[in-house]
Amino acid sequence: MRIYDIISRKRDGFELTDEEIHFFIDGYVKDEIKDYHASALLMAIYLNGMSDREMVSLTLEMAKSGDMLDLSAIDGVTADKHSTGGVGDKTTLIVTPIVASLGIKVAKMSGRGLGHTGGTVDKLESVEGFNVALSPEEFISTVQKTGICVVGQTGNLAPADKKLYALRDATATVGCMPLIASSIMSKKLAAGSQCIVLDVKYGSGAFMKTKSDAEELSAKMVEIGKMAGRKMAAVISDMDTPLGKNIGNTLEIAEAVDTLRGKGSADLREVSLTLAGNLVALAKNIDYSQARSLCEKVLDDGSAYKKFLEFISAQGGNTEMITDTGKLPEAGIIHRVTAKESGYISNTDAEKIGSASVVLGAGRVNKEDSIDYTAGIILYKKTGDKIKAGDVIAEFHTNDEKGIAPAEKIFFDALTVSDEAPEKEELIYKVIR
Numbered sequence: 001m002r003i004y005d006i007i008s009r010k011r012d013g014f015e016l017t018d019e020e021i022h023f024f025i026d027g028y029v030k031d032e033i034k035d036y037h038a039s040a041l042l043m044a045i046y047l048n049g050m051s052d053r054e055m056v057s058l059t060l061e062m063a064k065s066g067d068m069l070d071l072s073a074i075d076g077v078t079a080d081k082h083s084t085g086g087v088g089d090k091t092t093l094i095v096t097p098i099v100a101s102l103g104i105k106v107a108k109m110s111g112r113g114l115g116h117t118g119g120t121v122d123k124l125e126s127v128e129g130f131n132v133a134l135s136p137e138e139f140i141s142t143v144q145k146t147g148i149c150v151v152g153q154t155g156n157l158a159p160a161d162k163k164l165y166a167l168r169d170a171t172a173t174v175g176c177m178p179l180i181a182s183s184i185m186s187k188k189l190a191a192g193s194q195c196i197v198l199d200v201k202y203g204s205g206a207f208m209k210t211k212s213d214a215e216e217l218s219a220k221m222v223e224i225g226k227m228a229g230r231k232m233a234a235v236i237s238d239m240d241t242p243l244g245k246n247i248g249n250t251l252e253i254a255e256a257v258d259t260l261r262g263k264g265s266a267d268l269r270e271v272s273l274t275l276a277g278n279l280v281a282l283a284k285n286i287d288y289s290q291a292r293s294l295c296e297k298v299l300d301d302g303s304a305y306k307k308f309l310e311f312i313s314a315q316g317g318n319t320e321m322i323t324d325t326g327k328l329p330e331a332g333i334i335h336r337v338t339a340k341e342s343g344y345i346s347n348t349d350a351e352k353i354g355s356a357s358v359v360l361g362a363g364r365v366n367k368e369d370s371i372d373y374t375a376g377i378i379l380y381k382k383t384g385d386k387i388k389a390g391d392v393i394a395e396f397h398t399n400d401e402k403g404i405a406p407a408e409k410i411f412f413d414a415l416t417v418s419d420e421a422p423e424k425e426e427l428i429y430k431v432i433r
């Protein structure tokens with residue numbers, strides 16, 4: 001078999017066989033297939049698509065390209081959640097303790113932020129002492145003891161995805177449905193949990209810009225997971241507007257803690273409860289409304305907050321920063337942003353708000369960039385709110401004075417102010433089970 005022939009078959013619109021897909025992934029991980037060949041094949045896939053059979057075959061090959069975690073030593077049902085990425089999306093910090101306080105074991109690998117989107121690993125590392133770099137043995141024993149463990153992606157989990165994702169990023173082949181589905185699901189399958197809930201975002205701040213693309217991606221990922229023997233659900237939710245009001249690492253920890261203490265924003269609480277309810281329904285084999293009531297109960301009676309403190313402590317985090325979020329480190333400069341005109345905010349472009357927070361220091365442009373955990377934005381007004389010229393509508397937190405003017409320009413580009421109140425967008429579009 002030759003990679004040249006595989007590329008030309010895909011270029012000419014033929015379906016690849018399982019053997020050809022195995023040959024490609026195996027050879028690429030072993031560095032026997034070069035980046036220029038892999039790039040050409042990715043572009044042929046981007047242009048010609050893949051059948052469902054090819055996509056499942058690619059996912060399984062990528063999942064098997066490194067370690068497949070064996071979670072069988074953990075007592076009880078194991079659960080994982082994954083978001084396709086957004087702005088202000090701190091739901092993992094709320095969903096995982098809700099689910100764990102109902103006796104389900106959450107074994108989760110998370111990513112770092114990249115571009116305009118944030119990542120759970122960065123948020124957790126903004127709590128002094130929190131360790132995301134545990135060995136597979138420590139990971140399993142922490143899940144067993146505490147009911148939750150969240151770590152960064154280990155070096156050898158789905159290495160094919162790691163290499164291919166970097167190549168896709170450099171060759172304009174990220175936005176391709178079968179490649180996104182196989183990338184996400186290969187990591188989820190390798191991470192080993194029995195029940196998986198996917199939070200698939202659509203809108204300006206998401207990879208999928210439309211509801212129909214988000215729906216198609218969700219259906220593909222749910223199908224792949226089911227074929228691999230996992231219990232699956234996908235929640236399709238809005239990411240036209242940032243979720244909650246805080247964007248940035250320590251700021252998002254503080255907002256998640258507020259939500260766990262019953263004081264969070266309504267949209268953040270709703271998305272978190274929908275995700276948790278679906279995960280609990282899968283894990284306990286009960287219907288969603290029953291699962292959702294259980295989740296509301298442990299959120300409202302403080303059990304989930306208590307579980308969150310146990311989780312932070314088990315991974316070395318300083319819980320004083322959680323019991324008193326005023327002890328989280330704070331940026332040196334807090335700049336108040338005032339409205340230039342009066343009216344209703346009819347759009348708060350999530351991608352642009354995410355980009356403004358990156359300019360303030362909260363995110364990275366390149367993978368190796370360092371970030372300022374204290375930087376970010378607090379939104380006092382969002383889509384649907386009425387504002388008056390001169391009102392304080394947001395706060396910028398930064399340690400870099402030079403970032404304020406460019407961030408403010410991006411911020412105002414993100415806002416549309418109209419005379420009429422906008423129609424309310426639904427927060428949860430659909431759940432695919």
Ligand code: URA
Nearest residue numbers: 084179180181183184
């Ligand atoms: N997230 C991933 O892990 N992979 C993709 O291809 C897109 C989003």
